[in-house]
Amino acid sequence: MHENDYQNIFMPELWQHLTFDQRVAALQVLENDHASQSGREPYQIKPMEMPDISHGGQMVAAEKLIVINAAHIQNPTYEYVALYTVLHEGRHAYQRAAIEKEGFHPDHEQVRSWKENAVFYIPSSEQMYIPYRIQPLERDANAYAKVEVDKIVSRLEQAYGKNDIFQQYASHMESETRMVDIAAREKFGDDYIAFMDHTIHKGYQVTRGIDEKKSYKISVRFEETEWSSKCVEVAASGKHQLRESLTREARGFVFSEATRLGIAPAGIQQAQSRVEPIPIAQDLERGKAFEKGRE
Incomplete structure (x- = not known):
């Protein structure tokens, strides 16, 4: 059996026939696999009822949990949103390990930016959604999750053909990414990433009393x-x-x-x-x- 064969369960034709608990178990296997690949401890997948369908989940480091919106697991059309959330929050677990363990992540400058962002973090809100999306920790977690979901789907589509649910998900994600890019350019200029990184650095210095x-x-x-x-x-x-x-x-x-x-x-x-x-x-x-x- 190929090491990635467990990913076959993420084909919509199979996923829709799984029970809720079986879907949670499949997401846990996904988290365990990626944690092992990246050299970190796996976190427990914990479904939770949330008032907002748009909220994906969060990483709770103190309890080593990845909390995920239960509605995304229950609804078969949200399958790839659930995968994305697990990979995104798992990347946050990796970022935390990189901050805490010197040499864990090879890019020291990136670890520095993660560390500063962890101290001066911008929570998501209606007014601050764009800054939230483009801060270093979220940029990296979003990029990682997109690449990994695309890898899984590419392998499945090579074996089983195109699937409409993923195409709808991908179209939505592309629109969302484009909206964030346009809004960030309008608000902070074309070099908005450098602006945000400078702002996070400044916020870190002020918070720590350095500047x-x-x-x-x-x-x-x-x-x-x-x-x-x-x-x-x-x-x-x-x-x-x-x-x-x-x-x-x-x-x-x-x-x-x-x-x-x-x-x-x-x-x-x-x-x-x-x-x-x-x-x-x-x-x-x-x-x-x-x-x-x-x-």
């Missing part, structure tokens, strides 16, 4: 004008230096805006200004916040 440089929003308004704003990064070793730096930035912005708008000296004296700290998470919601300039 006290932070972002601030400076806003100014003159009589009969709307507020205009720009974002700046300021590094200071103490409150006095920080206040001086922000005052200098605010004063400069008042004069530059007065020049742009043609405000007379008397109008400058009546200007209103304000300075607000910008959390890193808000930077991501706003887009390329680290670039200086008016909003």
